[in-house]
Amino acid sequence: MTYDLFIGDRTFSSWSLRGWLMFAKFGIPVNTHLVGLYSGTMAQDLAELAPARLVPDMRDADGIAIGDTLAMAETLAERHPDAGLWPKDPATRAFARWIVAEMHSGFTALREACPMQLQHQIQGFEPSDAVLADLLRIEHLWTLAKTTYGTEGPWLLGEYSLADVFYAPVTARIAGYKLPVGSLAQDYTVQTIADPEFV
Numbered sequence: 001m002t003y004d005l006f007i008g009d010r011t012f013s014s015w016s017l018r019g020w021l022m023f024a025k026f027g028i029p030v031n032t033h034l035v036g037l038y039s040g041t042m043a044q045d046l047a048e049l050a051p052a053r054l055v056p057d058m059r060d061a062d063g064i065a066i067g068d069t070l071a072m073a074e075t076l077a078e079r080h081p082d083a084g085l086w087p088k089d090p091a092t093r094a095f096a097r098w099i100v101a102e103m104h105s106g107f108t109a110l111r112e113a114c115p116m117q118l119q120h121q122i123q124g125f126e127p128s129d130a131v132l133a134d135l136l137r138i139e140h141l142w143t144l145a146k147t148t149y150g151t152e153g154p155w156l157l158g159e160y161s162l163a164d165v166f167y168a169p170v171t172a173r174i175a176g177y178k179l180p181v182g183s184l185a186q187d188y189t190v191q192t193i194a195d196p197e198f199v
Helices: 014-024 069-079 090-105 108-113 129-149 162-176 183-194
Strands: 003-007 030-034 057-059 065-067
Touching (some): 014 069, 065 069, 069 090
Parallel strands (some): 003 030
C-alpha cells in the first residue's frame, strides 16, 4: 500500500517533519505532496482531504484521509505491525505512548519561544523560566527512556520508534537555539540531527 502524504516545508514545520519521518524511517511507501503552508494556498491544497485544515495529512490507497500526527501514527502502526513503529515490549510500548502523547499536547513554552527551523543557529537566545522547565521535563523523560528502556540501542527506547519521530523537532530546537541541556540530551540531539532521514 502506498500512501499520499501532504506536508509543509520540513525546514520550518515541525509537524511536517514528524509526518515525513513516520514514513521515511519505517520504510512505508509514500508519495509526498508539498502544501502551501506559507503561501496562502494550504486550504485549497487540502480541500480534497476535508475536514483537514493543518499539516500533515495522509491518504491511503482507498482514499481514506487521516489527519493529525497522533492519529496518523496509530493508523500506520495498526496497518504495519511489523514495521516497528511502536516497541514490541508491552511496558516499553506503554511508556513510548505516554511520552509521545505528552509531546503531542505539551511543552507549549518551548514551542512558542523557539519555532523550529533547520537553517541556522540563533545567537544570544535567552530561554525563559518556562522554557527551562519544559527542557527539564524533556530531559527527565529522555533520561528515563534511555536508562530504563533504551539500553539495547542508540535511540530513546533502543530501536528507533515513534518516540524518536515525535521528539525529533525538539532536537532541532535544542541545536537551533543552543539551549542548555545535559550531555545525554546533547548527544541525542547530535545523533538525531546527523541521521540521514532527518531532513
